[in-house]
Amino acid sequence: MTATAHHFFADPSPVTDCAVSVLNVGKIYAEAVTALENINVDFPRGQLTSLLGPSGCGKTTLLKIIAGLLPPSSGEVLVDDRPVAGPGPERAFVFQDFALLPWANVLRNVAFGLKMRGIARGEREEIARSYIAQVGLAGFEARYPHELSGGMRQRVGLARALAVNADVLLMDEPFSAVDEQTRRKFQEDLLTLIAREKKTFIFVTHSIEEAVYVSDRIVLLSPRPGRIAQIIEPAIERGGDPDAIRRHPVYLDTVDAIWQSLKTYLE
Structure with missing residues (x-):
């Protein structure tokens, strides 16, 4: 330095x-x-x-x-x-207020952008699981936003943005x-x-x-x-x-x- x-x-x-x-x-x-x-x-x-x-x-x-x-x-x-x-x-956007789907679990939230792009379910869930692990949330795939802390919800938002592989x-x-x-x-x-x-x-x-x-x-x-x-x-x-x-x-x-x-x- x-x-x-x-x-x-x-x-x-x-x-x-x-x-x-x-x-x-x-x-x-x-x-x-x-x-x-x-x-x-x-x-x-x-x-x-x-x-x-x-x-x-x-x-x-x-x-x-x-x-x-x-x-x-x-x-x-x-x-x-x-x-x-x-x-x-x-481009992918990470919102200040997380902007998660309250009715969807962590896996479905992270995979949402991939679903909108027409990625097959098996492939998008595999990609989503990889990024969920990267942000330190492995094991929380089935949890819903209301079951997570604010920090965990923000990690979900970040994983969702990363998952779509935007530049x-x-x-x-x-x-x-x-x-x-x-x-x-x-x-x-x-x-x-x-x-x-x-x-x-x-x-x-x-x-x-x-x-x-x-x-x-x-x-x-x-x-x-x-x-x-x-x-x-x-x-x-x-x-x-x-x-x-x-x-x-x-x-x-x-x-x-x-x-x-x-x-x-x-x-």
Whole structure:
């Protein structure tokens, strides 16, 4: 882990292999509220990029536009150089509120996206069981959402997103509804998943500490209307003891530097 603190706010590296491009995107809601304005940002393939900023800055709006769940008022989003016109199989969304089917058990919830794609029952259940095991829920396949803790329900949501084998995973504050201990474990597990799956993750969070811990890149948005304020690449090498990251001066100084930047918006 390098200790080159002067790299915290250096110009970000150019994106040479881009999974998602956001080009001049703006969003105005019907009540004439401008949520986003002139957003231009690339998301590197195989990395995790966090969207971070003050409440109301448009983080979730931008994520839903990338997902194809909301249309932009201006500009466009490209995924693998193809314009986004709605949801697509190359993108999967992990919702903040889990969005599980209450009448379906864990196995059927995880296999749901595969069923919608017409995958035969035996194959989709085999795939679902594999991802259920990956997120630490082997043995809970027959349980229903109301029988699970919040952390377990979130693992089901993550397994469902992984099971459809999308190239881009969009995560809207996925760990905000769980306790701090569970949240830290999820963060560590997420780093393992990123290394194993080699997918592109776009991750909305309100937590500076979480963003610095899990991110290859952090896109810092200004207050509404949301604009790109900074793009930060934490100078942290992840690997080895995950707890060591949280104690390292680079991590601590990066968290403080981002807080000092965000604090100017609150004054």
